[in-house]
Amino acid sequence: xxxxxxxxxxxxxxxxxxxxxxxxxxxxxxxxxxxxxxxxxxxxxxxxxxxxxxxxxxxxxxxxxxxxxxxxxxxxxxxxxxxxxxxxxxxxxxxxxxxxxxxxxxxxxxxxxxxxxxxxxxxxxxxxxxxxxxxxxxxxxxxxxxxxxxxxxxxxxxxxxxxxxxxxxxxxxxxxxxxxxxxxxxxxxxxxxxxxxxxxxxxxxxxxxxxxxxxxxxxxxxxxxxxxxxxxxxxxxxxxxxxxxxxxxxxxxxxxxxxxxxxxxxxxxxxxxxxxxxxxxxxxxxxxxxxxxxxxxxxxxxxxxxxxxxxxxxxxxxxxxxxxxxxxxxxxxxxxxxxxxxxxxxxxxxxxxxxxxxxxxxxxxxxxxxxxxxxxxxxxxxxxxxxxxxxxxxxxxxx
Amino acid sequence: xxxxxxxxxxxxxxxxxxxxxxxxxxxxxxxxxxxxxxxxxxxxxxxxxxxxxxxxxxxxxxxxxxxxxxxxxxxxxxxxxxxxxxxxxxxxxxxxxxxxxxxxxxxxxxxxxxxxxxxxxxxxxxxxxxxxxxxxxxxxxxxxxxxxxxxxxxxxxxxxxxxxxxxxxxxxxxxxxxxxxxxxxxxxxxxxxxxxxxxxxxxxxxxxxxxxxxxxxxxxxxxxxxxxxxxxxxxxxxxxxxxxxxxxxxxxxxxxxxxxxxxxxxxxxxxxxxxxxxxxxxxxxxxxxxxxxxxxxxxxxxxxxxxxxxxxxxxxxxxxxxxxxxxxxxxxxxxxxxxxxxxxxxxxxxxxxxxxxxxxxxxxxxxxxxxxxxxxxxxxxxxxxxxxxxxxxxxxxxx
Numbered sequence: 001x002x003x004x005x006x007x008x009x010x011x012x013x014x015x016x017x018x019x020x021x022x023x024x025x026x027x028x029x030x031x032x033x034x035x036x037x038x039x040x041x042x043x044x045x046x047x048x049x050x051x052x053x054x055x056x057x058x059x060x061x062x063x064x065x066x067x068x069x070x071x072x073x074x075x076x077x078x079x080x081x082x083x084x085x086x087x088x089x090x091x092x093x094x095x096x097x098x099x100x101x102x103x104x105x106x107x108x109x110x111x112x113x114x115x116x117x118x119x120x121x122x123x124x125x126x127x128x129x130x131x132x133x134x135x136x137x138x139x140x141x142x143x144x145x146x147x148x149x150x151x152x153x154x155x156x157x158x159x160x161x162x163x164x165x166x167x168x169x170x171x172x173x174x175x176x177x178x179x180x181x182x183x184x185x186x187x188x189x190x191x192x193x194x195x196x197x198x199x200x201x202x203x204x205x206x207x208x209x210x211x212x213x214x215x216x217x218x219x220x221x222x223x224x225x226x227x228x229x230x231x232x233x234x235x236x237x238x239x240x241x242x243x244x245x246x247x248x249x250x251x252x253x254x255x256x257x258x259x260x261x262x263x264x265x266x267x268x269x270x271x272x273x274x275x276x277x278x279x280x281x282x283x284x285x286x287x288x289x290x291x292x293x294x295x296x297x298x299x300x301x302x303x304x305x306x307x308x309x310x311x312x313x314x315x316x317x318x319x320x321x322x323x324x325x326x327x328x329x330x331x332x333x334x335x336x337x338x339x340x341x342x343x344x345x346x347x348x349x350x351x352x353x354x355x356x357x358x359x360x361x362x363x364x365x366x367x368x369x370x371x372x373x374x375x376x377x378x379x380x381x382x383x384x385x386x387x388x389x390x391x392x393x394x395x396x397x398x399x
Numbered sequence: 400x401x402x403x404x405x406x407x408x409x410x411x412x413x414x415x416x417x418x419x420x421x422x423x424x425x426x427x428x429x430x431x432x433x434x435x436x437x438x439x440x441x442x443x444x445x446x447x448x449x450x451x452x453x454x455x456x457x458x459x460x461x462x463x464x465x466x467x468x469x470x471x472x473x474x475x476x477x478x479x480x481x482x483x484x485x486x487x488x489x490x491x492x493x494x495x496x497x498x499x500x501x502x503x504x505x506x507x508x509x510x511x512x513x514x515x516x517x518x519x520x521x522x523x524x525x526x527x528x529x530x531x532x533x534x535x536x537x538x539x540x541x542x543x544x545x546x547x548x549x550x551x552x553x554x555x556x557x558x559x560x561x562x563x564x565x566x567x568x569x570x571x572x573x574x575x576x577x578x579x580x581x582x583x584x585x586x587x588x589x590x591x592x593x594x595x596x597x598x599x600x601x602x603x604x605x606x607x608x609x610x611x612x613x614x615x616x617x618x619x620x621x622x623x624x625x626x627x628x629x630x631x632x633x634x635x636x637x638x639x640x641x642x643x644x645x646x647x648x649x650x651x652x653x654x655x656x657x658x659x660x661x662x663x664x665x666x667x668x669x670x671x672x673x674x675x676x677x678x679x680x681x682x683x684x685x686x687x688x689x690x691x692x693x694x695x696x697x698x699x700x701x702x703x704x705x706x707x708x709x710x711x712x713x714x715x716x717x718x719x720x721x722x723x724x725x726x727x728x729x730x731x732x733x734x735x736x737x738x739x740x741x742x743x744x745x746x747x748x749x750x751x752x753x754x755x756x757x758x759x760x761x762x763x764x765x766x767x768x769x770x771x772x773x774x775x776x777x778x779x780x781x782x783x784x785x786x787x788x789x790x791x792x793x794x795x796x797x798x
Contacts, residue, residue, distance in 0.1 A: 115777075241773075253776035253783040274771055281775035290775045351780045352751035356758050358774055363762030372673055374640075375757055376680035376689045377652035378514075381750045384652040 039206035041226045063199040065234035074168025080190045101188035108193035109136030111282035117157045128158040144345040155285045211237040213248035220272040222262040232258035239275035242293045277361040281351045290354035293341025293361045305334035309395035313387030315349030317379030328391040332367040438605035440625045462598040464633035473567025479589045500587035507592035508535030510681040516556045527557040543744045554684045597634050610636040612647035619671040621661035631657035638674035641692045676760040680750045689753035692740025692760045704733035708794035712786030714748030716778030727790040731766040
């Protein structure tokens with residue numbers, strides 16, 4: 001679906017909606033259902049699918065990414081979806097509404113799949129998550145993913161690890177039969193969340209340099225290798241402050257920031273996007289799950305000497321605790337003493353901790369300092385020694 | 400009550416309890432009901448209330464602070480309390496249990512008073528808060544304190560501003576009549592939360608230097624001006640990293656950290672306490688209230704050029720919002736561009752933001768950087784542009 005501008009710009013009572021007419025009033029000409037077939041960056045011109053061409057002084061590539069579909073028979077049947085953009089969501093919703101679905105199967109174990117579990121269970125669907133590996137959201141520690149799998153179970157989501165989809169066929173009692181290496185699974189709707197791929201074909205055809213990750217190479221002002229051509233969002237790279245290198249990290253909040261920076265530069269107010277630290281979060285039923293910075297594996301790959309500590313603390317002061325748990329794992333660098341990453345899980349307070357740890361990573365704080373950070377203390381929100389402090393001091397002991 | 404060691408160390412089914420016997424097993428000799436009447440720092444000796452003296456190599460002053468009682472007639476009647484330590488809490492609790500109380504009056508508008516409102520309402524008491532000024536918790540912006548006063552009202556707490564207590568007398572229908580400059584108020588229990596005062600008499604008699612604030616002067620290792628004498632907690636000063644000076648900031652989490660640092664130094668593992676940024680939080684019914692760094696007034700006093708911005712954002716992504724509000728106020732320095740302080744209020748997410756802002760202050764980040772911080776984004780926890788970003792960008796526009 002790449003290169004379509006405003007595919008989802010349509011009239012609706014429930015949705016947004018900026019129509020091309022709305023935009024025109026503000027002096028912006030929005031072309032919908034118009035594919036950009038090519039770019040001539042030397043001339044500054046786009047070749048459009050309607051046969052015309054469009055000159056530009058400044059071009060912003062925001063071609064995003066597209067969801068990967070498993071290469072198995074039946075992948076394109078009606079009722080088999082990816083979930084990437086608003087149109088996917090609308091299609092899934094009307095399918096569920098109109099086709100009398102009872103059983104949903106999610107293929108993949110990323111955090112968007114985890115979020116989808118909650119949405120599907122709330123709609124009353126029998127929900128199954130199927131992954132090839134042994135555990136979901138592998139960016140998180142095995143102790144934490146164990147808790148996530150338990151949370152899926154508590155909410156009646158069937159979790160099928162080490163299961164490989166082989167084919168999708170029309171079913172009898174259910175819309176589909178999903179053939180796997182472990183046997184058949186019935187499904188009325190199948191959702192594939194098996195990753196995304198940056199849309200860089202147009203960029204490549206325009207001769208824009210790509211980075212090591214394969215996404216469009218940009219600088220801190222979001223400029224590509226071509227004069228007058230910018231790139232933002234899921235089609236380009238971003239600077240990772242902890243890793244100290246350009247990476248591919250396609251998340252919505254980052255895309256927003258890059259768009260703002262590009263806009264400022266184009267508008268004549270020079271701005272630099274300082275980069276990211278890898279902050280991310282999701283909610284799965286009653287659990288907050290969040291992470292930031294590098295995992296031990298990433299840290300080792302980037303030449304650090306990672307050491308880690310994992311503790312179970314409390315999101316409230318001890319006298320107020322009613323059985324809540326807050327898991328905190330920190331990764332530090334033995335050579336420099338710096339914090340390299342953190343991750344948290346719990347019914348509450350996990351995002352709060354990872355947010356604070358993200359700022360600590362942004363500023364390059366040492367594990368020592370994290371152990372003494374001045375955080376807003378009150379018993380409804382944590383202990384006098386916050387779980388962050390305890391984790392940092394535990395990690396400090398190992399470094 | 401100062402200088403009593405272990406006043407609250409007693410056997411109880413519900414409470415802690417470390418008895419002196421417990422301590423002895425670990426080689427620690429705990430003297431209870433023993434007042435330290437004097438110190439001879441040259442000899443290294445304490446004069447105790449039982450007439451004996453006790454030699455020391457290292458002395459830690461942890462004399463804390465005591466709650467101020469208003470100097471009005473009736474201040475010492477049974478049923479008139481301050482709330483400072485565990486014994487106060489136990490006394491209040493048994494008074495409420497045994498004396499058939501219906502009406503509680505809280506004098507003062509600090510954040511511990513705000514917390515007490517919730518505790519008293521939960522016990523079913525008619526609760527009144529009386530302050531001399533126009534608004535409670537003045538460290539927070541007037542827009543925020545307005546929201547707090549509304550929250551008190553929603554929870555049936557009567558708020559009496561600009562009211563000065565004059566005398567407490569025994570009552571007929573209620574235990575007390577509290578005479579004020581605005582008329583009489585009936586009360587069965589009266590709680591004074593009008594501030595604390597550091598206990599430094601013993602320190603002064605021992606010739607320890609005091610700081611500008613009047614609390615004991617210490618260095619980053621918690622050493623006082625006397626060799627071998629340390630001080631920690633509410634009796635001593637602490638370094639404020641944003642203000643760049645030593646201040647009096649008596650909070651429990653800080654005391655904990657100072658104790659740890661002193662202990663490490665005494666034990667032969669040199670450690671420094673890096674200081675604080677002024678982080679604090681409280682909960683009043685359904686509101687989280689938190690602040691960090693400097694207010695505009697403090698910033699001006701310390702020679703900064705403060706500029707501020709206050710925005711109302713959301714603690715969740717816009718599509719998930721159900722009327723929640725999240726207020727964020729930031730203060731920056733026009734000269735350096737640095738963040739100087741922040742405060743937040745809301746049903747949820749306020750402490751999270753102030754926690755992150757506290758780390759930003761700790762690291763000395765600029766307002767510019769705060770506007771682009773990489774924070775863990777997911778709609779259940781905030782927008783792609785977090786309220787922090789929006790506030791920082793708003794402040795940036797004024798700088």
